[in-house]
Amino acid sequence: MFIFLGVSKINFKIIIFLNKMKVSFYIVFLVSILFKSLSPVYANNVLNKITVALDGSGDYKSIQEAITACGAFPADQKTIFIKNGIYKEKVLIDSFHSNISLVGESTEKTIITYDNYAGQAGIGTFTSYTLKVLGNNIKIENLTIENSSGRVGQAVALHVEGDYFIANNCKVLGNQDTLYAAGENSRQYYTDCLIEGTTDFIFGSATAIFSKCNIHSKANSYITAANTAKETQFGYVFFKCTLTADPNIDKVYLGRPWREFANVAFINCFLGKHIRSEGWHNWDKPEREKTAFFAEYGNYGPGSETGKRVKWFQLLSKSKLKEFTVKNIFKVQNQWLLDSANL
Template sequence: MAPGAREEYDYVVDADGSGDYESLQAAIDGAKSFPRDRVSIFVADGVYEEKVKVHAWNTEVDLVGESVENTIVTYDDHFDGIDRGRNSTFFTYTLKVCGNDFTARNLTVRNTAGPDVGQAVALHVEADRAAFENCRFLGDQDTVYVAGEGSRQYFDDCYLEGTTDFVFGGATAVFEGCEIHSKADSYITAASTPPREPFGYVFDDCSLTADPEVSEVYLGRPWRDHAHVAFLRSELGDHVHPAGWHNWSRPDVEETVTYAEYDNGGPGAVDADERVSWSEALTPSEVARYARENVLLREADREYAPNWHRIVAE
């Protein structure tokens, strides 16, 4: 446990028994429901093998790891339609966040089920106003599920890896300064943006990298008809397919999706005429609407969600 951690935070989690709790779930379950003030939980370096859920009543939680490399929350679970039905993907998480106004920083969340078992979620977040800073999300298929219609999520300086559809779901999410690492020839995003939402995923100033043997990766395919994804000012490796986007063998969705790019660089950032005809290259005036504050903030946040307003507006 880091010196002074007990005094600085409300609770300390340490696997060696020197903190208030030995597991994250015990600390979350012990926190006050719908607290008046934010609840801060420090997690000491260690490997925490557990399935963790931040309940809807656990609002205003700050989860702070001692270091992103050595504070590791891990579990091994994957899709098993026989045991849990056709929607069992959504049971496979390592960390599930349902409580609004959640933040996490300096920790790793991973699903170790492996590449040969299908869907296996590391992070499942359906909370509104959830922020992740300097975190790693490790897995294969369906690593990060950003969910919740109308929910807003922000990823800053994070590392996300996977094989297929490893960023998926229907939330509005902004990824800034993140590394997006592909481990197989497949698809990065599978957005299911609701048609009433003005934005889906925005990747800004990100780096798209891949394992050495990977050479054909699409930026996205639509999980649902109105998928909305934009890559802005990002560095695209040579593993990105020149077509850029895929219609999931459903030509009808080409009329409803919004797949956009602006000022990307790197060998994967080809001329617009090499991309599929139903994607778009944004103009400087068009890209302005994708600013973080415009995507993630609402008027009421200034008064009723000051922590979120501070995170997004700074």
């Protein structure tokens, strides 16, 4: 308190009031500094792990709310733990959402499902997804992703275009066009997953590795429909996968070229008896036989015999096989060689 001689009572009260205001200001200032210093700690301990539960016991009841809460381009990895339940919602991980992991409590009981399909009002193949991933550095684990619309045509369960995508111990369920693994500069890794469908149920332009996955056919049709870019060295590569089918399914092709330069390889996989002896189809476009790269090596099982395969498929040599390493497949391949002088 400051004391001034010769001032009136009114002025004295004003001086006391002003000094109290200064004290209050300094208290607020110090508290704000303290909060700012502690907020990263709070974020690391709480905000970097979010729980979703339908019964309200978590931070959010919906997966989409939790993704939104992660904010745009988070610097730290965000983990969204999803408790068991059937989550009927259409989920989008947009391009500005990155470094996010969706981890289910259990693959069998943590289910994300929706029932859009091409032909509904305002819905086409590429908007029929249940889960769509456009952001980079996204991982999903211990989840079932399902399109439950049934056999009504094109209906995507999982749509991925982001780079550095990982799916571990997941089920991707649907019928036609179950998994859209797309994006010419997208690298995707699926391990220990079940992927099932009827027609073209793994399709798109991404570079994707499927390691130790169960690829299950529900109809006499086609497994893959790749539209790999001309400049891309690798498309879909299946390592040590198991190809199975529903009972009475016995006429399934490994793939057909959605566009020119389709690129698919099955390496050291079990091929069930449902795989046709020809192995591959040209989509009734013979000209695509000249550009497609459909390859096999070291497969086993009743569907693996290559004696009656189409003439234009590739039986990999041991020297060519050496190129098929994870490091080599996922290296940056495409470069933009822009000649500014001609602009």
